[in-house]
Amino acid sequence: MNELPQWMKHLGERASAPDFERWRQMVTNVGGCTHPIRLAGESTTVDPATGEVLGTYNTRDEPTGYILTACGNRRASRCEPCSRVYADDIFHLIHSGLVSECPRVFTTFTAPSFGPVHTRVLVGDRVRPCHPRDTGPSCRLRHSSDDPRLGQAIDSDSYDYTGAVLWNHHAGKLWHTFTVYLRRHLAELVGVPRSRLGDVLRVEYAKVAEYQARGLVHFHAVIRLDGPFGVDVLTEAITSATLATRVSLPDRSLRWGAQLDIRPIETGGHWTDQRVARYIAKYATKGAEAAGTVNRPLRNIRHLERIRGLTPHARRMIEHCWQLGLRDWAHMLGYGGHFSTKSRRYSATLGAMRAARARHRLDEARAHEGLPPLPPGPLARVGSWQVIGTGYRTLAEETWAETIRSA
Ligand SMILES: [Zn+2]
Ligand SMILES: [Zn+2]
Numbered sequence: 001m002n003e004l005p006q007w008m009k010h011l012g013e014r015a016s017a018p019d020f021e022r023w024r025q026m027v028t029n030v031g032g033c034t035h036p037i038r039l040a041g042e043s044t045t046v047d048p049a050t051g052e053v054l055g056t057y058n059t060r061d062e063p064t065g066y067i068l069t070a071c072g073n074r075r076a077s078r079c080e081p082c083s084r085v086y087a088d089d090i091f092h093l094i095h096s097g098l099v100s101e102c103p104r105v106f107t108t109f110t111a112p113s114f115g116p117v118h119t120r121v122l123v124g125d126r127v128r129p130c131h132p133r134d135t136g137p138s139c140r141l142r143h144s145s146d147d148p149r150l151g152q153a154i155d156s157d158s159y160d161y162t163g164a165v166l167w168n169h170h171a172g173k174l175w176h177t178f179t180v181y182l183r184r185h186l187a188e189l190v191g192v193p194r195s196r197l198g199d200v201l202r203v204e205y206a207k208v209a210e211y212q213a214r215g216l217v218h219f220h221a222v223i224r225l226d227g228p229f230g231v232d233v234l235t236e237a238i239t240s241a242t243l244a245t246r247v248s249l250p251d252r253s254l255r256w257g258a259q260l261d262i263r264p265i266e267t268g269g270h271w272t273d274q275r276v277a278r279y280i281a282k283y284a285t286k287g288a289e290a291a292g293t294v295n296r297p298l299r300n301i302r303h304l305e306r307i308r309g310l311t312p313h314a315r316r317m318i319e320h321c322w323q324l325g326l327r328d329w330a331h332m333l334g335y336g337g338h339f340s341t342k343s344r345r346y347s348a349t350l351g352a353m354r355a356a357r358a359r360h361r362l363d364e365a366r367a368h369e370g371l372p373p374l375p376p377g378p379l380a381r382v383g384s385w386q387v388i389g390t391g392y393r394t395l396a397e398e399t400w401a402e403t404i405r406s407a
Pocket of ligand 2: 117118119130131139140141143
């Protein structure tokens with residue numbers, strides 16, 4: 001008789017362990033997270049109004065001795081199941097801010113050029129030659145859509161890598177400056193002093209950052225004008241504010257690229273509420289690795305040698321970050337800002353959405369035990385927790401988690 005392969009034996013052993021059923025439930029609860037965090041500790045839930053203890057929980061009572069929590073990573077390359085939850089949250093966040101009778105636009109802000117890069121431009125269904133120039137670097141190839149050269153510098157010796165990584169690094173500041181100018185230009189357009197703008201209109205936004213193939217960040221933003229003005233006023237103010245925006249560094253001045261795209265969001269139009277929210281949610285889960293870089297911080301520049309799949313272009317950007325002292329952001333090609341931000345009154349916050357979901361799970365768990373739902377209002381949870389590890393402990397657990405995920 002043939003011996004069972006070792007890995008199958010391990011799978012069987014894991015499944016017949018006494019804690020397996022509870023463990024399986026925990027994996028389901030974290031949505032199949034690929035790198036869950038193992039926590040040990042205890043917590044007490046208290047109704048802050050009455051001081052009544054609603055429940056206590058201690059991982060000592062768990063068959064596993066610990067509890068799993070989801071890693072919550074927004075990037076699909078790090079944790080696919082958690083990134084899906086994140087994308088869902090972003091969708092609802094963007095969408096809930098769109099349901100409104102006010103003028104709204106979907107805008108893409110790009111970076112300027114730091115030198116020619118390989119591009120693929122279609123005219124009809126024909127691909128145009130990449131960069132046919134008389135002077136300077138040129139490339140006459142008609143690139144295929146999966147050509148790994150796309151986005152890479154045509155002449156890496158003349159490409160302004162310093163400018164590119166500095167731009168990425170200050171992109172968040174550029175955005176902030178833009179929002180200040182936007183309010184200023186709106187005030188001028190509608191003819192009220194800046195200090196009185198709040199009396200006639202409000203401008204709210206939500207934005208996400210995305211990496212282009214050339215490793216530069218661009219922003220997709222939903223901008224909403226709450227007030228008695230049309231979409232033309234909003235469009236004009238965005239355009240002039242974008243042109244006026246500058247961030248001054250000691251030896252250079254940063255601005256937006258010339259490619260500014262402003263589309264009205266309207267029912268029946270191309271960019272409907274749903275489509276914009278879906279589009280933004282999709283990009284919110286991509287990280288810098290989409291531009292051919294690495295997905296975690298570098299501790300040593302010599303580690304670059306060992307990274308597979310790193311494009312020469314991304315590599316040059318990382319090296320320039322390192323030289324400029326932007327080491328913590330080198331793997332992000334200089335960008336250190338947030339991936340999704342919104343103005344305070346755009347819509348619900350991610351935090352509020354997560355709290356609502358956590359409460360819903362608590363109520364579900366209580367219903368399971370035959371307990372009534374928690375009282376409305378904030379709950380106080382007092383606890384002390386300790387991280388005892390991350391990820392699954394064995395290959396057998398990983399395999400089981402994969403099975404549970406796809407079930
Ligand atoms: Zn996860
Ligand atoms: Zn080319």
